[in-house]
Amino acid sequence: MSQIDNQMTEEIKKRRTFAIISHPDAGKTTLTEKFLLYGGAINLAGTVKGRKAAKHAVSDWMEIEKERGISVTSSAMQFNYDGFCINILDTPGHQDFSEDTYRTLMAADSAVMVIDGSKGVEAQTIKLFKVCVMRHIPIFTFINKFDREARDPYELLDEIEEVLGIRTCPVNWPIGCGKSFKGVYDRFSKKITTFTAAMGGAKEVDSQEFDVDCADVDSLIGQDYHQQLRDDIELLDGASDELDMERVRIGDLSPVFFGSALTNFGVETFLEHFLKMTTPPLSRKTLDGKIDPFRPDFSAFVFKIQANMNKAHRDRIAFMRICSGKFEAGMEVNHVQGGKKIRLTQPQQLMAQDRKIVEEAYAGDIIGIFDPGIFAIGDTLCASNEKFQFEGIPTFAPEHFARVRQVDTMKRKQFIKGVNQIAQEGAIQIFQEFNSGMEEIIVGVVGVLQFEVLTYRLRNEYNVEVILEKLPFEHIRWVENPGEVDVARIQGTSDMKRIKDLKNNPLLLFINSWSVGMVLDRNPALKLSEFGRA
Ligand code: G4P
Numbered sequence: 001m002s003q004i005d006n007q008m009t010e011e012i013k014k015r016r017t018f019a020i021i022s023h024p025d026a027g028k029t030t031l032t033e034k035f036l037l038y039g040g041a042i043n044l045a046g047t048v049k050g051r052k053a054a055k056h057a058v059s060d061w062m063e064i065e066k067e068r069g070i071s072v073t074s075s076a077m078q079f080n081y082d083g084f085c086i087n088i089l090d091t092p093g094h095q096d097f098s099e100d101t102y103r104t105l106m107a108a109d110s111a112v113m114v115i116d117g118s119k120g121v122e123a124q125t126i127k128l129f130k131v132c133v134m135r136h137i138p139i140f141t142f143i144n145k146f147d148r149e150a151r152d153p154y155e156l157l158d159e160i161e162e163v164l165g166i167r168t169c170p171v172n173w174p175i176g177c178g179k180s181f182k183g184v185y186d187r188f189s190k191k192i193t194t195f196t197a198a199m200g201g202a203k204e205v206d207s208q209e210f211d212v213d214c215a216d217v218d219s220l221i222g223q224d225y226h227q228q229l230r231d232d233i234e235l236l237d238g239a240s241d242e243l244d245m246e247r248v249r250i251g252d253l254s255p256v257f258f259g260s261a262l263t264n265f266g267v268e269t270f271l272e273h274f275l276k277m278t279t280p281p282l283s284r285k286t287l288d289g290k291i292d293p294f295r296p297d298f299s300a301f302v303f304k305i306q307a308n309m310n311k312a313h314r315d316r317i318a319f320m321r322i323c324s325g326k327f328e329a330g331m332e333v334n335h336v337q338g339g340k341k342i343r344l345t346q347p348q349q350l351m352a353q354d355r356k357i358v359e360e361a362y363a364g365d366i367i368g369i370f371d372p373g374i375f376a377i378g379d380t381l382c383a384s385n386e387k388f389q390f391e392g393i394p395t396f397a398p399e400h401f402a403r404v405r406q407v408d409t410m411k412r413k414q415f416i417k418g419v420n421q422i423a424q425e426g427a428i429q430i431f432q433e434f435n436s437g438m439e440e441i442i443v444g445v446v447g448v449l450q451f452e453v454l455t456y457r458l459r460n461e462y463n464v465e466v467i468l469e470k471l472p473f474e475h476i477r478w479v480e481n482p483g484e485v486d487v488a489r490i491q492g493t494s495d496m497k498r499i500k501d502l503k504n505n506p507l508l509l510f511i512n513s514w515s516v517g518m519v520l521d522r523n524p525a526l527k528l529s530e531f532g533r534a
Helices: 003-014 028-039 058-067 095-106 123-135 153-164 217-221 223-239 245-249 267-277 409-424 449-462 513-522
Strands: 015-022 076-081 084-089 110-116 139-144 167-170 172-175 183-186 191-194 209-211 253-258 284-286 289-291 299-307 316-324 326-328 332-335 340-343 348-351 354-357 360-362 366-371 380-383 400-406 429-433 441-445 466-471 475-479 496-501 506-510
Touching: 003 015, 003 084, 003 360, 015 028, 015 095, 015 123, 028 076, 028 084, 028 110, 028 139, 028 267, 095 123, 095 299, 110 123, 123 153, 139 153, 139 267, 153 167, 153 253, 172 223, 172 253, 183 223, 191 217, 217 223, 245 253, 253 267, 299 366, 299 409, 400 409, 400 449, 409 429, 409 449, 441 449, 449 466, 475 513, 506 513
Parallel strands: 015 084, 015 110, 110 139, 139 253, 167 253
Antiparallel strands: 076 084, 172 183, 183 191, 191 209, 284 289, 299 316, 299 380, 316 366, 326 360, 332 340, 332 380, 348 354, 348 366, 400 441, 400 466, 429 441, 429 496, 475 506, 496 506
């Protein structure tokens, strides 16, 4: 192997690329900040992004939208820690951006699930979790906020197992919570780390580490807690699943950690265990086989497009995950879907609030490339003499639908261009009536805020006024086997509507979820799917 290949292999081996998922407010931002602090990527916690960005109302969002701060749609942050090069994929907190989050998960090799210890598994976590399960990626759980009153840890684990359908293996175990939070016990090192509540607003706690068998345990955590801990250890060692890394790697078993991101308690231990348990970038599937990350030729796929960073120029940034080899600024690559060779210029990487131009990057890294409007989500880029396609990114089921009509029909061209571009970015999905063309379109979105964003952007960027008429449908299914069934003759229910996407793939819309089952019963040959392929 040449020296250059050796260096590339070393760089790729160091990469760890993961996404943090959580229900809003569980502590994702706080945990990310702490991670970045360990990597020295930022000097002060609190600068990752405007927290409020995740919680703002529609009107605020429009303001932010105008400025297009990184806050709403930042994509990835990179930092070095303990010999690893870590890429954290940021996932928007606001549930209206969840489709972006789903897609971001496609670029990750593993996920960290943050759960609020007082609330347990919440709605948004369930949805995001489904995507991780679909991809069989490892899921690590951080149960947060143990410095506050929290639910019984056994109950929390049961809930994760029942609601999410994944087994758990606690790596550490909390001793008390809230005002009487004593610390955590590491089941593998058999050490206790004590928690001492922060004084005077200090954001980091003082902690000490000592052996669970040492003579002072009673005085350090109190006799009662010590007894409870002994019982817990016995129970856990006897009853919980073993930490089988094979099961962790396929997403069947989640290692669980307890801690408090705000007080920085348990965060470093988590990071250390996590980095040891995760793998470097894995192979990625293409339509004809797998691509090994260590092969020297560059390849990547686009998982997110961020529009109008600068409104005046209507430019876009396409974010891509590098899947193999080394990227060098200015290199020529084959844009497979576009059928063209292109030069990748102005590559960017994000670090907290700064953007920097990258000269080189490796498999596992995320880069943003200036996009003159040629990329779509799911596109493959590979060495200029190659031509393969990574498996498409699933199109996630929209949950809200509206018919969109133009006010001024003379502006047809701008209207079509606008909705198409916004759809390419993945903010909306567009459909047509089953038996007609683009005279009228139906828009589907994951979060209702996107309807307002659509109206706003069509007005401001494309000078087109539209009227949205909300439709009552909530469930969408792609017909998986249109070659085998005549979609026009499907035995439907009264609340079913046939539509098609822009590639003429047939879909069905339903108002009630039970109708889906009924239609499947009535049409035995029909196969329906909740996900489409971009
Ligand atoms: P998110 O990104 O998942 O939406 O959550 P974020 O980190 O923004 O945290 C949500 C709120 O929970 C924040 O409080 C944050 O300070 C608090 N928090 C996060 N981790 C912990 C923890 O370990 N313990 C406790 N007690 N609180 C925690 P906020 O008041 O909404 O925001 P701020 O005013 O502190 O910025």
